[in-house]
Amino acid sequence: MIGKNNYYLSSLFWSTTARILNAILGFITVPLLLGYYGKAEYGLLSIATACNGYMHLLDLGMNTGAVKFYTQWKTEGKTDKVFKVARTNITFYVIIAVVNICMLLCVAFWGENLFSVTHIQFLQIRSCLLIIALFCVFSWVTTVFNQLLIADKQLAFTMQIQCVQVVLKALAVILVIVANMTLTTYFFYITLFVALACIPYAVKCRKDNLIDGFCPSWYWADFKVVLNFSLSIFALSLFQVTATQSRPILLSIFASNGASAVADFRIIEVVPQLIIMIGGTFSSIFLPKTSEMVAKKDELAMHEFAYRWTTYTTIVVATMCFPFMLNASDVLSAYVGSEYAYLSKWLIIWCLTVLVQMHTTPGNALVLAYGKTKLLVKVTAVSCLFSMLLNVLLCKYLEVGSTVIAYFVYTLIIIGLYYVSFYKKLLGLNRLKLLRCFLVPVIIAFLIFIIVYFIPITKNCFGEINERLAYVLVCIAKTLIWLLPYVGILLIFNIIDLRKIKK
Template sequence: MSSSKKILNGFFWGTTASLLNALYGFFSVPLLLVHFGQKEYSLITVAFSVNVYLRLMDMGFANGNIKFFSQWIIKGKLTRVNKLFQSNIVFYTIVGILNALVLFIVSCFSHRLFTDLTPNEVVVLNKMLYVLMASAFLGWVSALFDQFLKANEIIGWEQRLMVFIKVFQVFILILTLKYDYSLLTYFLTTSLSSLLIIPFTIRKIRKLDYKVSFIPKYYHEVFRQVMPYSLSVFSVSIFQFSANYLRPVLLGIRGSVLSVTDYSIMNGFINLIGVLSISFVGLMLPAATRAVAMGNTDQKHKIAYDATKYITIFLAVIIFGFVLIAKELILVYVGPGYLYLMPWLYTWALTVLLSHTSGLSSLVYAENKMMPVVYISAFSAITSLTLEWLLAPYIKVGGAVLGWLYYCTSQTAFFYIWYYPKILKLNSWRILFRSFLHPTVLVCLCAVATYFIFKDVQISSTQIMGFNLKGIYLKSFVIGLSFVILSVPVIYFLILNRSDKSFMKRIMPFGKG
């Protein structure tokens, strides 16, 4: 299978897994809100936010391992691959222990950190943190297996397993609602279910053409080759993760715990419309590493210009389609009591358009020139979190949204103005106008046309195959379908060029090549 088809296969299953994950989050939030109550449910968001931030403890080795595993596999340096694999088992074991220790310390001071919680709620939160402590070690080692499979371009297979895990979590959700499981029981079973993938990934790794040892052993001479790059990535990651995952934590401290629930509701929608940007960097990093290692300028340009265009098209269709029916979705999802979130939801959704550079990020990580990225990430993260800290007491969840908008805008401007032309030697104007603005504006016009067509249209409830479908459901479906039907010919005839169409035919299962 060619690299293009591997990327497409991985992208398809990765997007499927991400969509399923987002749909799960989307539908589980209102169900769990009703089942547990707003205040108690917010404890889940707080607990996961604290632990997700601790993912920084890999010190950038996620991207570092993928990069060096890929690079050495390409060059046939399999002894180094094995030594790095064994060294990382040692490393991630230590990280897992530290992860558990930090969670324990947080649990000791949770009553001071989250002053809005009652003593009973603090007890429940601490028990949830203990659950995360217990799963820390296996979770970190599982992350290593994921990196190794990605470096070998085995992406679609693992994402299919993630689909299975999410289906299992849906089963847990159903049991929780049916048999009235406690918050802690739900949290425990859901957290541990993600570890079911481990035996399958071990078996897959053992079936590779070359062998690696699962016996922990540290090789300093190999590990130190990865260290400088990984520390640079860590420096970037700590600020990127802070800007993103500290938002609900700051809301809980400076705003209120109820604001965290507002954040969680909107985050469910954003996860639905942002699945591509979430998965694309990891998918393309092995290919980007190969292009940089072999000096393949054509491949770099395909990632920079063409992949950015395809990502933009996907994001634009999803985001503008969502904006068209966002009000109806809020009404169906959580009811009219949450319509006050609409301005912030629109703002956050449109901010996702700035993630059209996710394909380019794989080229950034494939290079070794990370210090400029470190500086801008530090500046953007600190100033954006400061902005949220100042705004949260007054506009609650709006402070988190505006802080994130500022962070994404400042980051994107830096890359376009300086990093792409100076470091990657790319044409920023070509990326901005041809790969981003051209498809974005045309798809936006399709959305505007759809809006005015259906602006004053009212659709009443009807019976279809024995089911009573409310008018709000039918109108949302008709608007969304009409927008897609209008967008498809615009994309095919006005956005995609002859080269794009030829490439699509080659990578499709029924295409040639």
Template sequence: MNQRKIGILLSYVNIIFQAILGFIYVPILLYYIGKNEYGLYQLIGSLIAYFSIMDFGLTAAVIRFYTKYKALKDRNGMENILAISMYGYLAVTAVCLVIGWLCYVNLDNIFGESMTPQELSEASQMFLLLLFNIAVTLSTMIFRAVINSHERFLFLKGLETIQLILQPVLVILILQKYPTAMAVAVAQTILNVVIISARIYYCFARLHITVKFHYWNHELFSDFRRLAVSVFAVSLIDQVFWKTNQVILGIVQGTAAVAVYSIASLIYMNYMALSTAISGVYLPHITELVAKKRPVQELSILFIQIGRWQYYLLALVATGFIIFGRQFILFWAGEGFTDAYVITLLIILPFTIDLIQNIGLSILQAMNCYGFRAKIYCLTGLLNLILAIPLGIKYGGVGCAFATGVAMLIGNGIIMNWFYSHSIKLDIRKFWWQIGKISAVVLVCLLIGYGIYYGLPFSGKIGFIIKIIIYTIIYGGVIYKLAMNDREKIKIKASIYNFKKNL
């Protein structure tokens, strides 16, 4: 099994771990620290998340250009791009700390109306700790980019698996004695520093990288900067989509509303991870295809193939949540979180368009054509912000989610599909024809699912789980029989054969 397949497999293992641990972890956090403390933790986490994008797109640019030089076997180019990037990472870390300090001294002004003095004090301490966490992460992101470029996904994703398992264990141990949101932040910071140290050691001890400045190339720097700025702009708007709504709710509604929205956020972020698990490991491969000037038809075929696989999985989760989601949230989070069902649906349904096409983002990065995506994303992010504030004031989390869904449908759905078709020359018409045929089968599965939910005489949590398992099995059988093409069926059969052979 090659590293790319290992990366995809481990990504899904991590998603499963994250989902299972998260769904167990959140009720435990709510039990130990309560709804308001949990909302406080999510609110400060949402605010500090803005600083996580302050690599200004450097990581994507490093992967793109470092992989290009590696494909061309240019050792000096590889060393040089790392040296230039290292200076960039140190600069943006300094900027992050300065902006972070300005935010820290104004926390009272931002949240003074919606928080108690005790909450404000704890929020300030937590903000400083998480700011330190982000600074350490930003200054060392180059090492994660290098491991990604070398496609050493076993180590990269394996570390993430270890972090996923150890973090809740460490948090719960600390909460036994210190049941506060601050304790959760301390545990995360300690583990993050350990993981980062392991990446640094691996780069120098196993990959034998060298960071050395050889020459200044103005054209290279111009291309590097253009891609970095474009990726940064998209990352910034990502925070508008995924974090700003929680900040808005924290200001206009309070920490309880943030807690409800955070429950929905955990679900749709896991939903997003199901798609990025595949596309996330393909950037180095696509960059090599572009560097070697392979025809765009190859990229179009890859775009459709991966989109189909992503849709099979996402449609299972989306239809399953439509059928079982309301009762799931009631079992999982308890009373008082029912709005999270509507919030989640308002986001994941339009978001599915972008997720089944996110291999296109890797294609844009590899071609250094990410600028258009950045411009459109900025406009749709602005639309989201304009709509979310008044809707959030009047309708709370549901209003914010509606604003996000509309903005994503327009920007990520309609406009980006036009760009893929007319500028990149991907076969979007064929893509949607195939997705449309699959959707007809998915609709049949949805109707069957409602029959399972209302028709089977199982009750309670065990009965609920049995219904989900039955629906998943039937969905898989119907999709395999009616939606998959011959090539996909052969891959499924080969995977089953290899699995049995390795038992």
């Protein structure tokens, strides 16, 4: 079984399983809820979650900082420091939760003029914000235990819990249809299921002696070391999260029809979000390993890691991106109906953005392990502000397309910084070799993409069957025709070396 003996494979297996289940749930629930509640009403959920998503900045970068130092201290045998900081972290996140609740209440009761919605629609948003506030403490404290598990290389366990959450969310969707559940009640249940992860996480941490108790404490001397590092990550996260989470919020404010534009955004977001989540999983997998390498000052291991995993990460992301780029129109037609096929060009550009963005994940993990982020913060700040301005300027003309174009520009600026500065000056890597690790699998994928794109496979090839099923079959057929030669070429030319992966 893939699991106990290979950290990378077990983590990737369970992470991918959780993300695929989540993606399947999203693909099923979005059209169901869209049809059941209506486009405008469904868009209200997205506005509420976007508001709270931005408030995750309150984390102050601790999610990355804690994992780095927990891993470092475990490597150095300083378990007592891990215990002290973990319990201090509980106090920290309870404080953060209280602040989060206050901010949600302010938006819920005095933020109606922020959004381009009717008064009735804002009341619905208010209900959702109050539900999020209700579970805030549990959601934030879960982060403490999640950090400990990831630092202990138990990412697979956290992903298994997420698989259970997906099943519970699916039950909530069934109840919507069977029991005629209101939008607010549905939102209550899915928020509850997310918060409940706190229980198994806490039990697992205590059982494996990752924490010596759940009583909040305050060991400032040890906690300050983590906080100081985390604040530099926070400055980076501030602009990264702003660039990401501001997109639907700006749409809701500046688009001519805020709820409708945000609904379009959420429709095409499902595919890129899946790929981004898997990319985020790579970050969680890589950071404990890169922190160990940096602590041991093992430059040879770091260089081998950077080259090998840039190739593998690119292949994994390309394998997900290219099929959706190839079948963008058919995917949307099968997913939410052919009337949304006009969004296909934006889905293609967004997938391309994700492909370019995610290939730097191994390099990013090494940069974070070193903690050299000042230049990255400055460039991220400039690119974030520029992308937001571009989003606002294009919003009136391109609607949802403005968010895609603006984020593509943001991504290109950040990637440029890695190649111009970090790879050579900080990490001592060969930039051309690293670029080749990215370009070789992408060029192969693109050449096959061009060939398959012109193969005349349409829904009419499958006769008189259900229209959406026909679109699904088109997607499957084109994907297989693209995927099989792609994997074959990678294996033939040893770009994928199965012996090294098994080792």
